[in-house]
Amino acid sequence: MICALASAVCFGTASVFQAVAARGTTAGSGSGSGSGSGGSGGSGVDARLLLRVLTQWRYLLGLALDGLGFLLELVALRTLPIYTVGAALAATLAVTAVVAAPVLGTRLQRAEWLAVAVVCGGLALLALSSGTEGHRAGTPALRIGVLVFAVAVLAVGALAGRLPDRARAAALGLGAGLGFGVVEVAVRLIDGFGPADLLTNPATYALLIGGAAAFLLLTSAFQRGSVTTATAGMVIGETLGPAVVGVAWLGDRTREGLTPLTVAGFALAVAGALALARFGEAPVAHPDAPAAEPGPAAEVAERP
Template sequence: MLIGLLFAVTAMVLNSVAGLLQADGAGRATRRRPLVVQPRYLIGLVVDGLAWGCTVVALRHLPVFAVQAILGGAIALTAIATRVLYGTVLRVIDRLAIGACLVGLVLVAGSAGGDEPQAVPFTADLILFAALILLAGALLALANTRHSWPLAVIAGLGFGGTSLGVRAVQIRNGVGADVVGLLGQPATYLVIGFWLVGLISYSRALGLGELAAVTAVFTVTEVVLPGLVGIGLLDDPVRQGWGWVLAAGLLLAGAGVVVLARSPAQRRKDDRHWVR
C-alpha cells in the first residue's frame, strides 16, 4: 500500500506541473501557431504521460477511489502555483469552493477500502465502451461552447475512465507486462479511447477558463463519478461504517464544483471584463 501511496502522490505533483505547462501553451496558441506546436504544451504532455505511468502503478496497489482522491491534491497545488506564477485572482467564494473540494476529496479518500476485487465481468467492458461513446458524442456537441466547465467535466470523466480501464485490465487477467495479453483485452483500447477524450477536452477547457477553477471541476469529476463506478462495477470496497463519510465528502466536493461552475473564471477568457 505504501508503494501505491508514493506513486499516487508523485502523480499528483506531476499532474499539477503538466497542467501549468499545458495552460501556458494554450494561452500562447494562435491561428499561426496552434496548440499542437506550442513547446510548453508538448512538454506538458510528456509530463502528463509520466504522471499517468505513476497512476498506473498506484492502481496496482490501491482502489480507484483512493488513487483518484490523492490525485485531487492537484487542486491545491495548482491554485497556489497559478497565484504565485501568474497572479491569478479568484473570488473569495471560489477559494472557499476549492477548499471544499479538497476537504471533500480527503473524506472520499478516507472512505475507500483496501481490498482488491478478484474478477471483472465482461459486462463491465460493455458498460465502459458505452460510456466512452457517450463522452465522445458530448465532446463533439460542445464544439462551440463558451464555458470551460462542461469540458472540464468531460475531461474528468475521460481520465477517470482510463483509471477504470487500467484497474479492469489488471484485476481481470493479471497479465502484468505481457504485451500480447494486454493487446488482447478490450479494456486496453478503452484506456486509450478515454485518454484521448480526456486530453482533448482538458486542453480545450484550459483555453477557455482559469487553470485553478478548471482543475477543481476536472479533478472532482475525475474522482467522484469514476470512484462510484469502481465501487459498483469493479467491486472497489468502502470501509465498513464509513458510508456517511463518503456521502459527506461527495456532497462537499459537489457543492464546490457547483460554485466553481458558476464562477466568472469559467467563462471564455476574451469575454471577461476584468484583467488578471
C-alpha cells in the same frame, strides 16, 4: 495514497509551467491577431504557437510532469479504490491554484483559500476511511461495456461541439471528464500486461479511446468556450461515474464502519475542487493590458 496525491501535484504543477510557457510565447509573438472574445471564424487553434511553445523548457517540463503524473495515477489505481483516486485527481485544481498564485500573479481570495482547505480536509478524511481496492476483476460484459461507452463519449462529444457557447463548454468538459473516467475504470479491468493479454482485452482499447476522447474534448472546450465551465464539468465527469462503477461492480469498499466518513470526504474534495474551477484556466494577458481584478468571476478574453 501517496502516489495519488503526488500525481495531483504533478498535474497541477505541470499546468502552471505550461501556462507560463504559453503566456510568454503569446506575449513575445507581437501579433494582435485574434484579439477579443468575439472574433469571427476559426477554432482558436494556432499551430505556429504550438510549435513555438514546444521549444520552451517550461512547456517540456510540464509535459514530463504530466507523464510522471500519469504513471503515478496508474500505480494508485492498482492499489486504491477508484473513488479515492478520483477525488485526489480533483485536487489538481487546488495545486494549480496555490502554485499559480506566485508564478502567474493570480491572487486567491479568502473563499478560495477556504476551498483549498476543504479539498485537503476531504482528502484527509478519504485517507483515513477508504479501504483497499476491490478484488473483483470485472466481467467480460463490463469490459465490453466500457469500450462501447468510450466510443459513445467520443461520438457524443463531436455532436456537443455544435451546441451554443455556454452549453458547449459544459458538455465538452463533462465529456472529457467521462473520458478520463473511462481511463480510471479501464486500468482496473486490465489484469495482465503481456502482449496477448493486452491485445485481447477490450479494456485496453477503452483506455486508449477514452484517453484520446478526453484530450480532444477538453482541448475543444478550452478553445471554444468558458474554461471555468469546462473544468467544472470535467471534475464532475471524472469523479462521480468511476466512483459508482468501482463500488457497484469492482468491489471497492470503505473501512469497517467508516462509510459516512468516506462519503463526506469525497463530497468535500469534489466540492472544493469545483469552487476552484477557474484555476483550470491559464491566465493570459497582453503586456500592455491593465491588470484584471482578481476574483472567482475573472474570465480570460483571449487564450493561446
